[in-house]
Amino acid sequence: MYEFEKYLAPSQHEVTELVRLHPFALVVTNGGGAGGAPTVTHTPVIIERMASDGGFVGGAMLGHIARKNPQWRQLTDGDPVLLVFSGPHGYVSPTTYADDPNVPTWDYAAVHLTARVTVLDGPGDGMYVVTRTVEELERLEPTEWDMESSLPTFERIVGGIVSFRFEVIEQRAVFKLSQDKPREVRERVAAASRARGCPHGDVAELVERVGGHR
Known part of the structure; x- marks a missing residue:
């Protein structure tokens, strides 16, 4: 990115x-798709x-996919994987700018983490x-669910997944939130x-809170 x-x-x-807050990621790996496209x-x-400096690079992530998904069989320990996290986003109409001519755009926040994968199947x-x-x-829920009584069920079905550890080697992030617009325009973008x-x-909320940072 x-x-x-x-x-x-x-x-x-x-x-x-x-x-x-947005952990539902895209796990992107080389090849495997039609015509050699990524999977x-x-x-x-x-x-x-997290890493010792508080960042992602040098830290580790965890994920899993269904065992029936052939993507995991394409992976060898140490292969590069791209993890894509998408935050809030939305269309910005030129009606919020109060001047013409102008063009629409899209405000968004996203994080890409490149990592080395280890298949965890032991x-x-x-x-x-x-x-x-x-x-x-569950920490994101208003009331956390206690999984203790469901652990036997987990044990019974967990063979249907394959898990991964992702050792992060690069972080890229874009927070495009109308920073290039005056405060009054950002306020109209947020209101719209x-x-x-x-x-x-x-x-x-991001446009209001983050968009004023230059």
Whole structure:
């Protein structure tokens, strides 16, 4: 992903929060698709550990896919994998600019993490990844679910997945949130997004909170 200089992430905290709050990622691997195109799977990917400096590079992520999905058989330990996390996004109409001529655009936030993959298919690996995933996702719920009584069910069906550890080697992020527009325009962009319901996440909140950073 190309990182536009004027749309760089305002902080590592914002990058980390986007990944934490939007864990349903694209796992992109080389080849396997029609005509040699990449293979992509949509699946939850969660943070196992951050790097010592608080960033993703040098840290690790965890994910899993269905065993019936042939993508995992295309992977060898150490292969490069791209993890794509999409945050709130939305169309921006020129009606918010209050001048003509103008053109529409799209505000969005996204994080791409390049990683080296390790296939985790040993005894206990599936349960470790699944329970860690549940723990992370339940922290986002108003009331956390206690999985303890369901662990036997997990054990019975966990053979149907294959798990992965992703060691992150590169981070790229774009937070394009009308930073190039005056404050009053950003306010109109946010208001218009709220008026139509922010169907792809609360991009209005990001425009207001992050869009003023230069």
